[in-house]
Amino acid sequence: MKRGYDPQEHLNLGRALAPLRDEGILILGSGLSYHNLSRFDASAARASSQFDEWLQDSLLNLEPTERLDQLIHWTRAPAARIRHPREDHFIPLMVVVGAAEQDPATLVYHEKEFFGGITVSSFRFGN
Numbered sequence: 001m002k003r004g005y006d007p008q009e010h011l012n013l014g015r016a017l018a019p020l021r022d023e024g025i026l027i028l029g030s031g032l033s034y035h036n037l038s039r040f041d042a043s044a045a046r047a048s049s050q051f052d053e054w055l056q057d058s059l060l061n062l063e064p065t066e067r068l069d070q071l072i073h074w075t076r077a078p079a080a081r082i083r084h085p086r087e088d089h090f091i092p093l094m095v096v097v098g099a100a101e102q103d104p105a106t107l108v109y110h111e112k113e114f115f116g117g118i119t120v121s122s123f124r125f126g127n
Contacts, residue, residue, distance in 0.1 A: 005087040007072045007094050014098020021126070027099045029092030034083050034118045042117030047079035049112070052119040054078055059097075059105040059123050067105075071097060093123075100125030 002009050017027055033055055034048050054077040058070040071094060074080055084090045109122035 001088065001091055005091045007074065007091070010091050010094035011068060011071070011098035014095040015101065016098075017095065018099045018101070021099060027096055029094075029096035031089035031092045033090075033120050033122070034114070035089035036082060036085055038085075039082065040115050040118065044082065045117040045119070047082040048118040048120070050078035051080060051083040052110075052121055056107060056121060060107060064102050067097065068101070096125060 002013070014027070021027060033052060034044070036044060039047075054070075058067055058077075062070060070077075074090065103126040105123045105125050107121060108124045110120070112119045114120045
């Protein structure tokens with residue numbers, strides 16, 4: 001990750017890595033759709049659910065250009081800074097989306113009671 005966590009820079013980094021996918025190389029963005037260690041319990045249930053709904057809608061239902069715009073401006077999402085006081089666990093998603101820019105997303109994991117009440121999701125892009 002680049003210092004400053006600029007979403008656009010990380011989308012561009014993913015675009016630069018995209019040709020590796022044609023060589024069979026998996027581009028993995030490791031993180032979590034929720035990362036606020038001071039609220040890792042049921043007190044964050046509503047905030048985690050709101051952000052997760054926004055994230056699922058952005059990744060699963062929007063056209064690629066709209067999806068990119070939503071991700072660039074992710075801090076405008078409901079409860080964004082409650083979910084991610086710092087971007088370090090969210091920015092890897094930008095790299096993956098940049099690499100799979102036109103590919104549809106698939107929800108591969110979703111849990112509403114993770115660590116006692118937070119909602120988390122994981123996604124895959126392409127085949």
